Amino acid sequence: MNIEGLVGGYTGPGGMTLLPARAVAKLDLRLVPDMTHADTVVKLKARLGKRGCGDIEVNVSGGYDPTATAVDSRLIQSQVRVYRDAGVQPIFWPRLAGSLLGYLFTGAPLRLPAGHFGLGHGGRARAPDEYYRIEPTNPQLTGPNGAVRSYVDYLYALA
Numbered sequence: 001m002n003i004e005g006l007v008g009g010y011t012g013p014g015g016m017t018l019l020p021a022r023a024v025a026k027l028d029l030r031l032v033p034d035m036t037h038a039d040t041v042v043k044l045k046a047r048l049g050k051r052g053c054g055d056i057e058v059n060v061s062g063g064y065d066p067t068a069t070a071v072d073s074r075l076i077q078s079q080v081r082v083y084r085d086a087g088v089q090p091i092f093w094p095r096l097a098g099s100l101l102g103y104l105f106t107g108a109p110l111r112l113p114a115g116h117f118g119l120g121h122g123g124r125a126r127a128p129d130e131y132y133r134i135e136p137t138n139p140q141l142t143g144p145n146g147a148v149r150s151y152v153d154y155l156y157a158l159a
Helices: 037-050 074-085 144-158
Strands: 002-008 023-028
Touching (some): 074 144
């Protein structure tokens, strides 16, 4: 569970010596296998109730089930081939802390593999000040042309 943000009490100029009438916590819950989005929300509410906080309002703004793909799947092995051909030794993480809507593919009814892929170097993913190296000075980094080429190589390897 990640606390994305907290707001409560008086936040204007100067001080106020009063108890806040309202406080908000924005949470991000990362699920692992054998957890579901719906069941996790139920368990969160039950936990709050058990701790004497049953009056806390829980507003769910989105979410989805976890996803997993076997490392020996053709999809992942095609990615591995492109990485290694580019001189990159991939690292396999059993769980990625980021988000992937892969459950749309890996879950019922499709049950297909899904995974992240891409060569290049960017930064601050999903933030307003993202960047991408256009002409990297480091020969081990690739710019947009190399990144696009990696997808062509990936599709070729997968075919």
